[in-house]
Each structure stands twice: as C-alpha cells, then as structure tokens.
Amino acid sequence: MEQVFETExxxxxxxxxxxAAKPGADFLLNIVAEEIAERLAVVERTxxxxxxxxxxxxxxxxxxxxxxxxxxxxxLESDEAFSSEDAPVAVAPLEWPGLExxxxxxxxxxxxxxxxxxxxxxxxxxxxALKPDGLFLAAIAGSGTLAELRDCLLAAEAEIYGGVSPxxxxxxxxxxxxxxxxRAGFALPVVDQENYTVRYDTLFDLMADLRAMGMGNxxxxxxxxxxxxxxxxxxxxxxxxxxxxxxxxIRATFSIIYVSGWAPHESQxxxxxxxxxxxxxxxxxxxxxxxxKR
Numbered sequence: 254m255e256q257v258f259e260t261e262x263x264x265x266x267x268x269x270x271x272x273a274a275k276p277g278a279d280f281l282l283n284i285v286a287e288e289i290a291e292r293l294a295v296v297e298r299t300x301x302x303x304x305x306x307x308x309x310x311x312x313x314x315x316x317x318x319x320x321x322x323x324x325x326x327x328x329l330e331s332d333e334a335f336s337s338e339d340a341p342v343a344v345a346p347l348e349w350p351g352l353e354x355x356x357x358x359x360x361x362x363x364x365x366x367x368x369x370x371x372x373x374x375x376x377x378x379x380x381x382a383l384k385p386d387g388l389f390l391a392a393i394a395g396s397g398t399l400a401e402l403r404d405c406l407l408a409a410e411a412e413i414y415g416g417v418s419p420x421x422x423x424x425x426x427x428x429x430x431x432x433x434x435x436r437a438g439f440a441l442p443v444v445d446q447e448n449y450t451v452r453y454d455t456l457f458d459l460m461a462d463l464r465a466m467g468m469g470n471x472x473x474x475x476x477x478x479x480x481x482x483x484x485x486x487x488x489x490x491x492x493x494x495x496x497x498x499x500x501x502x503i504r505a506t507f508s509i510i511y512v513s514g515w516a517p518h519e520s521q522x523x524x525x526x527x528x529x530x531x532x533x534x535x536x537x538x539x540x541x542x543x544x545x546k547r
Contacts, residue, residue, distance in 0.1 A: 256370050257423070258471045260348050263368050264331045267309060267347075267467035271335055278465030279310050281507060284449065285363050285392040286316035288511060292390060293320045300388065303359035304329055306379075307347045309467065311340050313363040313392075323359060348375070352382035359383075362391035364509075367424060368471070376437035386518035389439060390511075395446055396424045397508035401496040402459065409488035410480075418476035430510050439514025440521050446510045452502045456489040459505050 270278070303326040305314040317323045328335075329350055330342040345351050348369050352360075360379045369375045379389045403421040410417045427446045434442035453459045463469065497503045515521060 256473050258368055258370055259473050260346065260370070262469075262471040263347060266464075266469040266471060267307075268332050268334060269469075270465050270467035271309060273465060275462075275465035278462050279312065280451075281449075281466065281509075282308070282310050282312045282364060285509060286312040288447070288509075289313055289361065289363065289390055289392065290316035290320045292511070292513065293317060293322045296322060296388065298322075299324065300359035301325065302357050303327070303361060304352065304357050304382070306350055306360065306362045307331060307365040308361070308363045309335065311335075311337070313361055314340070317359075317361060326359075326361075350375075350378055350382075352378060354381045355384045357382050357384065358387045360387070360389045362389070362393075364392055364394060366391055367394040367422070372425070373433055373436055376433050376439075380437045380439055380514070380516055383516035385516050386520065387516040389514045389516075391513075393430060393510045393512060394424050395430070395508045395510035396426045397446075397448060397506055398424045399463075400506055401492065401504060402456070405456070405488045405491040405495065408491050409484055413481075413484050413487060419472050419474060420470055420476075422470070422472060424508070425510065427510050430512060434512060434514045437514075438517065440517045442512075442514040444510060444512050446508055449507045449509065451505050451507065452498065453505060454502055456485070456492045456503065459503070 299322050301324040303314075303317060303323045305311070305317070305326060305328050307330055308314055308328065309330075311328055314326045314328050317326055328340060328342040329345050329352075330336070331344065331347050333342065333344055336342045347365055348371065360382055362375075362379065366372055366375055376389075379391075383389060399421050406420045407417045410420075427444055431442060431444040434444065453462070492503050493501070
C-alpha cells in the first residue's frame, strides 16, 4: 500500500497543535461538532455506547452527548496527552483504531479519515466495530479544501524554483467517499458536502491556523529542502491578487464531506429487486398525459 502520509508526522503535528492550543483555531471542529449533533438529533433512536475516533479536542463527543441521543461515549486518541480530567482517552493509532467487533452502536470520525493511508480499511474497521443497525457518522475534509492555497504555493514555487513539490495534501472527492462506504459494506449510505469560506488578513495567518489545527504537511514525498522567505512572500502576493475581497482580506475554502452509513440489519429498508415494480414509471409520473397536453 502506498504511504501517502508519514503516520508519525501526522500524529506529531496533531499533538503539537493540541499542546499549543491556539485560541479559536478549533473553529472547524466546532462547526463539525454542531453539524453532527444536528444530524444525530433527527435520528429517531438512541445509542447506548458510542466512540469518537481521534477527535482531538473532544468537541464532537461533547456535542453528541448534549444531543440526548447518546448514553455513553468513549474517546480514542493517538496519545494520552489528549486526555482531560473529565474526559480520559484510550490510545490507538489513527491509522488502525483496533476497535472490538460489534462493540458500539455509534462510531464518530471527525476530521481524521482524510489523514489515513488505508482509508478503505479505516471504513471497514468502523463498520465492523458497529453492532447490527449501528450508525457511522464522519466528517472528512474533501476536494476543494485549501484549493486557493494549493494554487498559490504551486505557482510561486514554479516561478521561483522552476519546479513544484506537494505542499497541500490531496483530498477525497465526494463520489469516491460514497464508493468507500458501499465498499465497506454500509447500508443506507448518505454523503453530502458543505463548503465553508474563512477569511484571513494574509496567507501567513492562514498557515498559522493550519499548524494550530495539526494540519502541517505530513506527505511522504514532500520536499525536505528548505525554501526561502521570498517563496512565501511571493505566494502571499499571488494569494492577495487572486483570492482577496475588496477589503483586502483573503478567502480560504474548507469543503467538508459528511458521511453516514448503517451496519446492516434485517429491519432496514431494502431496495426492490429489478423487475419487481407493479406500476409503470410513466404511469406514476403521468408522463404520457404530460406529452399529450404539450
């Protein structure tokens, strides 16, 4: 399996961000926590035992409990340092949570799956950890995320050094994520995407926030050569030229894919078999009548 990410670097970035705890840098996790709580609220059932996979701040776990839909929730993290007095964590690598099969009614994955090398395997682990009719909810950074930053870094590097290297991680397409859900064996899969635009004074403020989120570059094939300050200054100029508003502030896009899927159970709705319909689609839609009226 190709190692797109250096797993140790991913975990080091996240731990460094957690220890630095820059105020306000957790805004994206807080948005995701609110969204997941709203999605839980409309599910007409409760979940006795849930787990949050590598949620970093625990915001999603807290929001899930506050929804009134969850009886007990556990947190899984890559290091004990993510624990707090009121919210201890169990420790397991992000890439391989190692959950016991059929042990949870609800598995939550907030902004972690996009950093896995074996994302199909990650989804399969989540499905196997669910009891029958258990629910998997995930928020995944998707394609479109940081597209502006990628464009300007590549343009600046090509201009100054005559070549480019990967500086922003690849993000999954929403259709690919839907395919992964089906491949993992989830029933009733639902995938949708929300775009959030965040404004910054400069590229340097954006990059400071990314580091504070634990989103430093963990790519295995990233360039190890140091770059000059002129490179980042030129990238900042390009960003301001291409993606700024009239007031001079720049825009950064975060595209979040929201995922839900159920562990199969006999009580769930099943699609009809091909050829089993008893009413013609044309009759149901009054298609022929519509043609006549035209």
